[in-house]
Amino acid sequence: MxxxxxxxxxxxxxxxxxxxxxxxxxxxxxxxxxxxxxxxxxxxxxxxxxxxxxxxxxxxxxxxxxxxxxxxxxxxxxxxxxxxxxxxxxxxxxxxxxxxxxxxxxxxxxxxxxxxxxxxxWNIRTEDDLDRYTYSVAGMVGEMLSELWLWFDGTKTDSSKAIAFGRGLQAVNILRNQKEDMERGVNFFPDGWGPKEMIKYTRRNLKIADEYLMELKGGPALEFCKIPLTLAHATVNLIAAGGNKLTRDAVMKLVGSIN
Incomplete structure (x- = not known):
């Protein structure tokens, strides 16, 4: 820990x-x-x-x-x-x-x-490339978590929505870290994309992630997923408004507000 x-x-x-x-x-x-x-x-x-x-x-x-x-x-x-x-x-x-x-x-x-x-x-030219990359490093995590929920207490989940959960969180990281990524010579934005297009992509996946959570019937899986998804929504809203990273106080306030 x-x-x-x-x-x-x-x-x-x-x-x-x-x-x-x-x-x-x-x-x-x-x-x-x-x-x-x-x-x-x-x-x-x-x-x-x-x-x-x-x-x-x-x-x-x-x-x-x-x-x-x-x-x-x-x-x-x-x-x-x-x-x-x-x-x-x-x-x-x-x-x-x-x-x-x-x-x-x-x-x-x-x-x-x-x-x-x-x-x-990391040659990402199209949205399909971005989908493949975000699956490789995060959508797969959503799949794995679904397997662990099933292993622990039999909770069954929609695999495609679990992938969107991971993909949405990764897209938030891509938005937040664009400057640092560009400084090390990596660009995860498809050709012709700016923040507006990446925000749209992120929100589309987070919306599916919301559906994933709505289908969870309580228990540890739901309790776990609520926190990173709430922080992801808050971060993308902050980025859309011109900010970048949630403060520690903002994170704790958001976590405290989750039922």
Whole structure:
């Protein structure tokens, strides 16, 4: 939970409120995916090395010895990779055994797709490209969470709406981080798109995410999803009005207002 708090203000709060067992599974999943995200976004690693490490994690998480294989892969890079990445073996161990298959399979799949995007130099020209990218790094998380809800208490969800939930949250990040992304030579906006078009894309996915939540019948899945979705709506509204990032006080006020 200490690492979770360091790496995500948005997800620390809802994960910390989950019930035992599910909390470990979702925390493990988030931290594994944050670990590989840090490789994809690393400012000094070459693209070839990023792809090599991401494909290596794919292979490790598909192997019968996830912990040793991922540890061996990353050991030579302990001086350049962040702590959350170097400890991916610990996050893998954190996951309850009966949920490990879900987390390992999705971590492997995401690692492979991230490696493919590195090879493509994140070349996003069309809305279809954007859909593929946001699925690779976030829509897939929505799918995985749906599997974990089912694993924990039998909650069934609409997979396509779960994807839109993840995609909408990622689109908010793309809007919020456009300047920083451009400074490192990456543009996630399709050709001809400006903030207006990306806001429209974001709101369309968040609307589907609202439908996803409406179909949840209470329980931990609903309680978890309410917080990041509320913050996403507030952030896109702030961006549309010329702002960029919610303050800590605004975040806490919004979280406190959620029933």
């Amino acid at each position: 200490i690492m979770l708090k360091k790496t995500s203000r948005t997800f620390y709060i809802p994960i910390s409120r989950l019930k035992d067992g599910l909390k470990d599974a979702v925390a493990a999943a988030y931290l594994c995916m944050r670990a590989i995200d840090e490789i994809e976004d690393h400012e000094t690693l070459s693209d070839d090395l990023k792809a090599k490490l991401l494909l290596g994690i794919h292979d490790a998480f598909e192997s019968s010895n996830v912990v040793d294989n991922s540890r061996k892969l990353l050991a030579p890079y302990q001086d350049v990779l962040p702590e959350v990445t170097m400890k991916i073996d610990e996050w893998a161990l954190l996951c309850p055994p009966t949920a490990a298959g879900v987390v390992y399979r999705n971590t492997a799949k995401m690692s492979k797709q991230m490696a493919e995007w590195v090879h493509e130099s």
